[in-house]
Amino acid sequence: MRMTAIAEQPLAAPQHNDVGPDQYAALPDVTSDVFTAPLQRPTHVGEDWLEPAQTHYSSEDDSVWDDLFARQMDILPGRACSAMLSGMDKLDLGKGGVPDFGRLSEELGGLTGWSVVPVPMLIPDHVFFWHLANRRFPAGNFIRTRETFDYIQEPDVFHDVFGHVPLLTDPTFADYMQEYGRAGWNAMRYNRLKALGALYWYTVEFGLIMENGEPRIFGAGISSGPTEAVFALEAQSPNRIMLNVDRVMRTDYVIDDLQPTYFVIESFGDLYRQTVERDFERLYRSLGPGFTYANSAVIDVDNVLHRGSQEYFLRGGRGSAAVPV
Numbered sequence: 001m002r003m004t005a006i007a008e009q010p011l012a013a014p015q016h017n018d019v020g021p022d023q024y025a026a027l028p029d030v031t032s033d034v035f036t037a038p039l040q041r042p043t044h045v046g047e048d049w050l051e052p053a054q055t056h057y058s059s060e061d062d063s064v065w066d067d068l069f070a071r072q073m074d075i076l077p078g079r080a081c082s083a084m085l086s087g088m089d090k091l092d093l094g095k096g097g098v099p100d101f102g103r104l105s106e107e108l109g110g111l112t113g114w115s116v117v118p119v120p121m122l123i124p125d126h127v128f129f130w131h132l133a134n135r136r137f138p139a140g141n142f143i144r145t146r147e148t149f150d151y152i153q154e155p156d157v158f159h160d161v162f163g164h165v166p167l168l169t170d171p172t173f174a175d176y177m178q179e180y181g182r183a184g185w186n187a188m189r190y191n192r193l194k195a196l197g198a199l200y201w202y203t204v205e206f207g208l209i210m211e212n213g214e215p216r217i218f219g220a221g222i223s224s225g226p227t228e229a230v231f232a233l234e235a236q237s238p239n240r241i242m243l244n245v246d247r248v249m250r251t252d253y254v255i256d257d258l259q260p261t262y263f264v265i266e267s268f269g270d271l272y273r274q275t276v277e278r279d280f281e282r283l284y285r286s287l288g289p290g291f292t293y294a295n296s297a298v299i300d301v302d303n304v305l306h307r308g309s310q311e312y313f314l315r316g317g318r319g320s321a322a323v324p325v
């Protein structure tokens, strides 16, 4: 599951007082002065947006999973970080067919206390935060077809389970995901969901991590697609910059093309520390409603691993004949 794109928002004064230690147990209230994407809830799901059960997949669905899995596993060894590859192994994601969420939840539960729960589509931000804060990962129930095999914007079960779930076996990353969900409460209070969304985008979806002195993939948006898995690490076009949480939360992002910039973390422990130690309330009070930096910007405080040529984007990006070099 990925965050929804959110329109620009004016800064709102805090509307709620902090509540007790079990403040994350109940769905957060969303008042009309918190601006989120207006998603229409299907009539068959409740306010938790959970499907009553994981869908039954046809043999064709299972074969789409198997072919997607085989394609990515031709590319990822040597490119994906070791925690992702070992997570795939621990959860036996290649055993054949779409994995059963009950089996995944049982195995994850023993490792890090997370579960995987089925949802019909993109879900509203406040529901997403609530599930993460309670160590539930909402995964799209449906799988793409052969017609949309190469690219699908709406996250399906392959993106969500193959891309996101393996790292939930890593105890530190698992804690980071829960902290991210908890951070949603404050972001809503200050109407700064867009800034928090950028943090998710540049880490959980499109993050790179240093391993043995080289960037490796940990973002699900990279690992679940064949082109970006190579482009993110090897192409000359994109910037690769060491991550600073404050800088990332001020940076615009594209949702329908390869990324002009990838941010690289030292380790999951460093990402966790940077996130929990950052005073988000202070940051939100100083942030304007829009982003400060363009998605291709390199600024003077950046620790730059690779300054991109931006050739792919300057030639037109997706939809043009530009080659992702």
Ligand SMILES: [Fe+2]
Pocket: 001, 002, 155, 159, 160, 163, 164, 205, 220, 221
């Ligand atoms: Fe995602």
